[in-house]
Amino acid sequence: MAHVPQIKIPATYIRGGTSKGVFFRLQDLPERCQVPGKARDNLFMRVIGSPDPYSAHIDGMGGATSSTSKCVILSKSDVPGHDVNYLYGQISIDKAFVDWSGNCGNLSTAAGAFAIHAGLVDPSRIPENGTCVVRIWQANIKKTIIAHVPVTNGQVQETGDFELDGVTFPAAEIVLEFMDPSDDAEEGGSMFPTGNLVDDLEVPGIGTLKATMISAGIPTVFVNAEEIGYTGTELREQINTDAAALAKFEKIRVAGALRMGLIKSPEEAATRQHTPKIAFVAKPKDYVSSSGKTVAAGDVDLLVRALSMGKLHHAMMGTAAVAIGTAAAIPGTLVNIAAGGGERNAVRFGHPSGTLRVGAEAAKVDGEWRVTKAIMSRSARILMEGWVRVPGDAF
Template sequence: MMTPQIKIPATYIRGGTSKGVFFSRQDLPASCQVPGEARDQLFMRVIGSPDPYAAHIDGMGGATSSTSKCVIVSKSTQPDHDVDYLYGQVAIDKAFVDWSGNCGNLSTAAGAFALHAGLVDAARVPENGICVVRIWQANIKKTIIAHVPISNGQVQETGDFELDGVTFPAAEIVLEFMDPSDDGEDSSMFPTGNLVDELDVPEDVVAGGKLKATMISAGIPTVFVNAADIGYTGRELREAINGDAKALARLESLRIAGALRMGLIKTPEEAASRQHTPKIAFVAPAADYVASSGKTIQAGDIDLLVRAMSMGKLHHAMMGTASVAIATAAAIPGTLVNVAAGGGARESVCFGHPSGVLRVGAAATQVNGQWTVTKAIMSRSARILMEGWVRVPG
């Protein structure tokens, strides 16, 4: 006798330049309400992974790092927070779910979904105005504040806010990433203690095997290098890199070198099961370029160029968490990001990415010789695309 499909309440949401399948934790099968193999297997089957065809035809995924995501939201276990938000990055062609980091873009949707799902105390939701949703990001144990517009008691999704990388306008949601740096007792925002390091990398990455890098844990662990040092201009679009197997292999070996130096992994082999972190990003001074939409971006309208790798491919725009890292590094004089942006003290930066431009801000201060950042701010939007049940073979 064949096993029928099971159906699970789910909502398919675009958040920023990403899409994901959202679940309320209590709606998941009991075995999937807790971490473990059952939950991972469910999320892989929902998305359609692992898929050797890299197409996700038999699942909800979109065969890119931006569209192969699942989220669990629940009433918060933390005082003074509304919801807990747990994010799983589902690998496309391998059988694993990476829980090591956050998705900044879907953080926008987490606030909106919390309201749609009735997980925020009704007394805190205005009839019209802005609802402040206090999110506990459970992967990285940080607070995110989402300022979600409310119209007639419901989340306002339509509006005229435009986000490069998203085709249509929507309502603006402002996100505040509180204390985004990984600066607990045993860690530092700059894990090596330096604003710029000489990173040992394979000779095929750069002749001589030495590469300048800024390694930072803010938003998400990120390794920044100068585009010119690895043979790029910073104006590249996805096609220039994602179809080049040799380039992808070089960038992955750079990521592994950074992960080892940052102490995120102990052996190179571990990197295979930690694809989500760290991110590799390369920066360059502002220059004119044509974005993937065909729009010309003028050098005078941006402070610098940034391109970032996500799950082994050049991202079509910019990950929200990497945007936090960019904002933080740009605010600290002497980092490669700050130097590319023209140097000096700054509280915000406007950077060019493959799809266009994005402005992000961060408040950084130096205390006892150590840099800290109190919050990073950016605007995104979110919209429900479909809601109902997702079905998977039982």
């Protein structure tokens, strides 16, 4: 029996923030994968090694976690005022689908750096030494992200002394600005899809929970930790080894997705795992992070734990951090209340790996809350570049 040989595709493996993924230039993909569709989805699943009933990704580039099962496509932008288009795919680990419904804030950092590495930014805009401002069009959610990428001797500077909790080694700091990260009112969207800062969310089999449901950065459902039996100091193993807990969080997520209008039936949630995110918040408490470092209550404004693709995240998703910063800036949300209430334009929160600071500028316009931008610092580093190989009949 004849077997189709492997093909090789130019690719770059990059860590961005607390995630990592396989990056492609659109022009380097096989022709039938340069457009959305089954061929592209199948290619990305094979690259990552999904679907994998063993949940190990032994036969692919994935790392068997939501933070490491990602693919990115970059191309020169056709949107005025932008350098590159950035398209992100979250690959399911054990199921055969790719979720295109949201962005990855962590890999947005790497998108800015890769745009320069890959020759997608006009050379005239890259300084010999200094900072290159990369204007990114986030194609999944149709939003602008501005990445301030350090450059030394005309090349992206990747090494440095910026430390990011959840990442083992220091690197160069990249500042990200997420412009107008909430849903556009003119497109029929709203930062608060229900019209309320806090709702009574009815969750079948669980009861009624207080919830803040916000669409900023990424659609997110916030609930109070104590109301679901937690303290907000939990680490990954405490949640991810508890099947009943994971099932409970999925019920909350599905109820929130329905209430936010993201899905029309509970069954749709199975094919929309990336959004919305579910997170629980609590007032500051002392705890020990996953690295063994003590986080003192006085070091943070609040505690947040968030789930991604059905599992508690080891740190914090970048897009969820945008949602946290935005909600914290708006008096009356559960996030703002947990942080002590009042008006603020920045918040530092504790997550399983440590702490993270995120800023947000929010204001009320015509009776509606709007956020002009959210700001955070991350880092990115190329881990490997060359070609990724997949069987020629995989897509």
